[in-house]
Amino acid sequence: MKIEVRNLSKKYKDNHALKNISFNLEEPKIYGLLGRNGAGKTTFMDILSGQILASDGQILIDGENPFDNQRLTESICLIKEGHNFRKDLKVKNVLKIYSFFYPNWDQDLAEALIKEYNLNLNSKVKTLSKGMESALGITVGLASKAPITIFDEPYIGLDAPSRKKFYEIMLEEYQAEKRTIIFSTHLIDEVSLLFEEVLILQEGSLILQEESEILRDNTVAVSGTIEEVEAFLSDKEVIEKKQLAGMMTAYVYGNMEEAKMQGLHVEGIPIQELMIYLTERKKGA
């Protein structure tokens, strides 16, 4: 499903959570939605899933507004970091409700995940630990098979092996059937290899949208003497630089081969680091 975001703004009293952002998500891909706390990620996902209204502008999904739109709501599944389910429901009832709601619901997958995460079907949501509740969220999100599945920091309290399992199954499901997965997390290093495209929000604005491989290909950290590095930087956009004892490391938009040819020490920049430098830089600017 095609997602068009047009001049989208959201204001909470004096706080501009989203400031006139526009972009498209054209194809079913795994998208990483990144940004610091308060960047507007959750607000965006709430509007996308039709849970709240924009103050200005709109999101169109296959040309339609998702708010109060039955056909679209059953195509979108948003799993948040908590409070996804009513506390007094039993696990099996949660599954039942969602299975009625989502036309593509995969009961076999739901059961396999319940078993994988050792969830008791007869437990009430309020008795689940944080990690268990997250596991239930992940189960619903994956089994919904919604053409647009959104995970907003879905694994609070979930241990590392369980998160790993989640990534594996998400990848398997995505391989079996492409769908749009929007993934927002602060544990970027763990999942960044799964992202096909990355979006970074900063203080309500979109500061980057790019394929992750193009990012890895076009951003480099170069080190050398201050003169050498400065010479390399002359015609480039610098993200960040630091120096120590006559040596300098600079993070720039540039090509690895070119930097190597100039005898500089060259490394790529993992997406997590890139996000950190970009959002630190833009803050003061």
Place this chain on the structure above:
Amino acid sequence: MRKSLDENKPIFLQIKEQLEDSIIDGNMKAGERVPSTNEFAAYYKINPATAAKGINELVSESILFKRRGVGMFVTEDAKEILIKKYKKSFYNNYVLPLKNEARKLRINENELMEMVKREDNQ
């Protein structure tokens, strides 16, 4: 197959180079089937589109060819093509850094030549 990939480099390049290495080393021979996009993706936990990019570049360079519905295979000329390609970059990738390091350590040209010619101990 390496245990994991290096996030400091484009992932598709590493998939590509890994296959190239296996072909040059002779671990993968002409006519052999290479792992599929999905197999690479599952093994390294990477986006399948990324793995596909690496494999597709090898197809366009005639290192691999596609048999519809069966998979990707190493071409007859793959090894020769790769050796030619890597020879071209050998100077930049190996000789140039060697010379730079030698200069730093004040190893002159004669000393360096001597070392290059020296018989390996084994």
